Amino acid sequence: MAGPPETLPEAAADITAGPEPPGPMREFWHHYRQNRGAVVGLGFLVFLVLLALFADFVAPHPPDAQYRDAFLTPPVWQEGGSWRFPLGTDATGRDILSRIVFGSRYSLSIGFLVIVLSLLGGITIGLVAGFSGGWIDSLVMRLMDVLIAIPGLLLALVVVAIMGPGLFNAMFAIAIVYLPHFVRLTRAATLAELSRDYVTGSRVAGAGLPRLMFVTVLPNCMPPLIVQATLSFSTAVLDMAALGFLGMGAQPPTPEWGTMLADAREFILRAWWVVTFPGMAILLTVLAINLVGDGLRDVLDPKLKRS
């Protein structure tokens, strides 16, 4: 019989330790660096964060200071522009560059808070649905299907209409719009992980439900969630600008980018710079975040990982 005979080599007891393995962060950076677009995006994002943090020092004027001698001044390189207002002024004489710089604070913190809100909610609901199964699972998932079926901006408008316009309510509304995506992702990842042996192993070792959920399973569900969170960050900035444009988000004179666009609506034909520069700010930010999200997906998505 072809079995392990009695004369087997002794178990190789000394397995060489080798050099210390690189830490997970260094390994991550090594892979992330391969994607040049992602690095550029990350660079721009860091620049934006710094801009937001030090807006008081960077911006040449306060965001809501009105200069009565300079309504609709064109940007510096155009006839009639001056270095006093590099990107021109709007209809009430406010410096557009300063408003964009201060507006980055709103856009970034809005994106961040929306993501944190829907990520927390989505992870909790998704884990509960995935672990409980049965009718709870069905009920939760059908509810999420209903939410997904409604166009995002429309849903956000409804929520804002119920709660009243304002920055925080708009953020809450957008968080609700994104919730189903996170719930579905978490649930799908949870179900995939639950069938794996290490979860059963933890169970046999006596792990309770909270431990199984948050210590055993959740860390293994994180990569797709991180990618989704980054990509949603950019759409959250966009949606917030849209709500602001519709007058349902940040209220004037807040220098939020979408609200700035809304204020500038009447002057689109007369003074192109009033709309163009806030629009460019939104565009570049969203582009940068998407590049970062793409890079993260390349590194974190196990299906794309080459190793």
Place this chain on the structure above:
Amino acid sequence: MTGEVVVAARDLCRYYTVGGGLFARGQILKAVDGASFTLRTGRTLAVVGESGCGKSTLARLVTMVERPSSGRLEICGTDPVGVDRETKRRLRRSVQIVFQDPYGSLNPRQKVATILAEPLVINTRKSARERREAVAAMMRRVGLRPELGRRYPHMFSGGQRQRIAVARALMLEPAVVVLDEPVSALDLSIQAQVLNLLEDLQAELGLAYLFISHDLSVVRYIADEIMVMYLGRPVEQGPREALFAEPLHPYTRALLAATPVADPRRRRRRDRSALGGETPSPIDPPSGCPFHPRCPLADARCRRERPEPLQRGDRQVACHAVEEGRGP
């Protein structure tokens, strides 16, 4: 050290309802249907059978991941169904499991030291330092350097991972370890290392092994007793030597005949009882003896009447042909 009964199962059954939906009634799948056995400290009971015969379900029952549908299971003299939390906790500690696939059985996001310490964190009040020491001691015991604890599981080879899995199972000093095909995912040379490790640990710690396998050559090497299962039912059970020397049940004979022989001079006379056909579906098992469609000895009684396990010397066989002395 040997002799104390740690697991006793009587007529253990586990049924699943499969299919079915809102309006349709599901069908019943009898994954394990009446398994009885005892397991003593320091001994190895091997459960053998084709895939789908209920081996892994048996493992899930003994590890208390699932409850039996009927029948009685006693672990260290206590029935785990319907006991209070504290007793259940104690019982849980005494049965641990090692899985087949060393790539799926270790949490990929935790370092090895964390994986090994987890059972202690959950079940004991040991301080972080005591835990670290226990982990290091266990890693040495299974032949790994304690420094390797800082690595993640994907940095190890299959054999090393299986050592880690064994170490994890032993962290709580269990009385019983369920080994669910622990070496079938490994290379032959690594298999031998892991099997030797398991034997050494058993001798040292007086562990009882429930060794689930489909590989008879491995079973011959490690088992003390063997239980052959077919479609959720044990068909033959007995000591290793006797069972390998003289298999009684036609299914056992067929299994032994199907095991390849590496040595051409030792090749056995080709047994004509090699298996044909496929394993029937456990959802719709054949009438009477579930083995009769593939059995060379089947007659009218086998198609009608289900054989019950009968004691024959130190063995139990569930077969009408053996009972009536109808040999091949």
